[in-house]
Amino acid sequence: MNEFKLNDHLINKSSIYFVSFNNNEIMQNLNELFEPGLLKELMNCPLVDLKANDLVLREGAFIREIPILVEGSLKVRRTDASGKEIVLYYIQPGESCILSITSCLNDKQSSAEALSVGQSKLLIVKAEQAKEWMDTYKSWRLFVMKLYHQRIDEVLTLVDHIAFKQMDFRLIEKLKEKTTISGPIIEITHQQLANELGTAREVVSRLLKHLEKQGMVSLERGFIKVLGPL
Numbered sequence: 001m002n003e004f005k006l007n008d009h010l011i012n013k014s015s016i017y018f019v020s021f022n023n024n025e026i027m028q029n030l031n032e033l034f035e036p037g038l039l040k041e042l043m044n045c046p047l048v049d050l051k052a053n054d055l056v057l058r059e060g061a062f063i064r065e066i067p068i069l070v071e072g073s074l075k076v077r078r079t080d081a082s083g084k085e086i087v088l089y090y091i092q093p094g095e096s097c098i099l100s101i102t103s104c105l106n107d108k109q110s111s112a113e114a115l116s117v118g119q120s121k122l123l124i125v126k127a128e129q130a131k132e133w134m135d136t137y138k139s140w141r142l143f144v145m146k147l148y149h150q151r152i153d154e155v156l157t158l159v160d161h162i163a164f165k166q167m168d169f170r171l172i173e174k175l176k177e178k179t180t181i182s183g184p185i186i187e188i189t190h191q192q193l194a195n196e197l198g199t200a201r202e203v204v205s206r207l208l209k210h211l212e213k214q215g216m217v218s219l220e221r222g223f224i225k226v227l228g229p230l
Contacts, residue, residue: 050116057114063103072120085195089154098147
């Protein structure tokens with residue numbers, strides 16, 4: 001069976017450890033989300049350090065673990081056979097991947113993949129635990145339902161952009177989105193940005209050059225610096 005377990009895909013096994021009750025900064029994003037009993041159970045879940053591009057969710061695999069992000073950012077995407085990708089949404093601290101939860105709860109294969117944008121930390125929740133928590137903890141049920149609604153809204157916005165917005169508008173919106181995560185300096189190549197937008201590198205390069213001439217961005221090898229409001 002094609003199963004995906006995060007532990008099996010980490011090169012550095014020493015990056016897996018358990019949360020200490022004294023490690024309050026790790027749990028600060030979760031304290032307002034979950035009731036005390038669930039927080040105590042989360043303290044017994046392994047905590048994982050991720051590097052940039054570490055795989056968290058593999059498309060087509062049965063998922064046996066659910067990530068809850070406590071630091072950093074994760075990118076959820078779909079990729080076609082030619083390598084062209086489209087980013088569905090980003091996961092921020094205090095959030096999880098609704099596709100992982102859906103796959104676990106329904107024993108279905110994942111329809112997308114997720115990877116770490118940079119250095120990140122996440123808790124690993126076993127599928128069996130997640131199923132039990134749906135019956136045991138109201139805060140977990142509310143957490144899952146909120147994620148459903150949030151991700152549906154984000155995917156609908158993505159569909160609107162693809163169907164109705166011009167590429168220059170979509171590029172600016174993508175740059176704005178990335179500055180909220182990384183600040184004004186965005187580490188990304190023109191090809192990677194084109195993959196995320198579902199277009200050709202030449203199109204993105206031309207539009208970025210236009211923004212540079214307007215004094216809105218500065219282009220360097222491997223990164224883009226946003227100089228002012230877009």
